[in-house]
Amino acid sequence: MNYVKKLLSIGMLSLLVIACGEPQENGEDNGPAGARLMPVETIVIESDDFEDFVRVSGTVEAIEDAMISAEISGRIMSIKERGERVEKGEVIAQIDDRLIQAQYEAAKTGYELAEDTFNRLESLYADSIVSTQDYNSARAQRDQAKSQLNQAEKQLQDSRIEAPFSGRIEERFIRTGELINPGMPVVRLVNTDRVRIQAGVPERYAGEITEGSRVELNFRALNEEPRTSRVTYAGNVLDPETRTFAIEVELNNSGQIIKPEMVVDLLLDRATLNDVIIVPRTAVLRNETGVAVFVAAEQNGAKVARMVDVQTGPSSGPLIQIVNGLETGDEMVISGVRNLSEGDELNILHTESSTERAQKLRSADRPVVSF
Numbered sequence: 001m002n003y004v005k006k007l008l009s010i011g012m013l014s015l016l017v018i019a020c021g022e023p024q025e026n027g028e029d030n031g032p033a034g035a036r037l038m039p040v041e042t043i044v045i046e047s048d049d050f051e052d053f054v055r056v057s058g059t060v061e062a063i064e065d066a067m068i069s070a071e072i073s074g075r076i077m078s079i080k081e082r083g084e085r086v087e088k089g090e091v092i093a094q095i096d097d098r099l100i101q102a103q104y105e106a107a108k109t110g111y112e113l114a115e116d117t118f119n120r121l122e123s124l125y126a127d128s129i130v131s132t133q134d135y136n137s138a139r140a141q142r143d144q145a146k147s148q149l150n151q152a153e154k155q156l157q158d159s160r161i162e163a164p165f166s167g168r169i170e171e172r173f174i175r176t177g178e179l180i181n182p183g184m185p186v187v188r189l190v191n192t193d194r195v196r197i198q199a200g201v202p203e204r205y206a207g208e209i210t211e212g213s214r215v216e217l218n219f220r221a222l223n224e225e226p227r228t229s230r231v232t233y234a235g236n237v238l239d240p241e242t243r244t245f246a247i248e249v250e251l252n253n254s255g256q257i258i259k260p261e262m263v264v265d266l267l268l269d270r271a272t273l274n275d276v277i278i279v280p281r282t283a284v285l286r287n288e289t290g291v292a293v294f295v296a297a298e299q300n301g302a303k304v305a306r307m308v309d310v311q312t313g314p315s316s317g318p319l320i321q322i323v324n325g326l327e328t329g330d331e332m333v334i335s336g337v338r339n340l341s342e343g344d345e346l347n348i349l350h351t352e353s354s355t356e357r358a359q360k361l362r363s364a365d366r367p368v369v370s371f
Helices: 002-021 098-126 132-158 354-365
Strands: 036-044 048-069 074-079 091-095 160-162 167-172 185-202 214-219 227-230 233-239 244-252 263-280 285-287 290-299 302-316 319-324 331-335 345-353
Touching (some): 036 354, 091 185, 227 244, 263 302, 345 354
Antiparallel strands (some): 036 331, 048 263, 214 263, 263 319
16 A cells, blocks of 8 residues: 555656746746747837827818809800810800800990990080089989990800809719809819818817928828828817817828818927937837836846836827836847746847838838838
């Protein structure tokens, strides 16, 4: 019986030795002092420039976009086709003006007669040959005839529906031969040589985003590099529903690539900070006392994890500024931080400078452009 107990004790001791000598799961090995060996990536802290920006979305609209309507009634004799480009002052549609032309000629003749009569009576009135009543009557008839001529001339002008600006006919609502009435839309005229991007900015940035602020524009539907411009308008009134204020950015569009209603991603510059420390946001941890990061510290010829409390500044996309707690030359852990504990031994798989990592993150945060 004692012999059996000895065999069982020896077997259990062997199993215990084997279990203690095996590596832990997830590739973590025990260090000499029982600490875990954790695979991580690190960065060496360098000072860098930091662009703090606000990301919003906006839409494109044409600065000159108008629904051209008729001002008089009549029958359409001719009209431009959809897609045609017209210059400012060019006739878009012609209304039958034969009756108006006759009225204009009659009004013109009546005015010329009234003007001649008034001129003759004016010289006679100066010599006191005609009475003041006759003189005033002739002048009133001349003024009335002039008003009738102006009215006929305006109707004759309105029979030619002209373009108020240069542009392209995007929609046509009337066909040749149809009758129209005043106020009826004839065509939609759009000029996209210059466009406007409209967006809303959260109210907390009201004191930072102003007219003249630099903005980077990324058009989601276009395979082109981002464009840079300036804010041309920043509203002083908040939308009570969205708690945002309106901004506008104007752009030249000579190639007609940008089209109204396109969606645009805007990166609005808040400030540019020089010679500061910036790190990946995912490497910053929150704890009971605030925020902290893990750094690689030398200990007995090995590198172990040390948690350091830090103070953060503004963040922008995947990056955040460290105001206090880190210095140039420190080696900071940026991957595997969620599984780290104080004192863990570090198996550093890859290391690079903080500026190199920041540049990679900036590039990845921008929309992908393919050609």
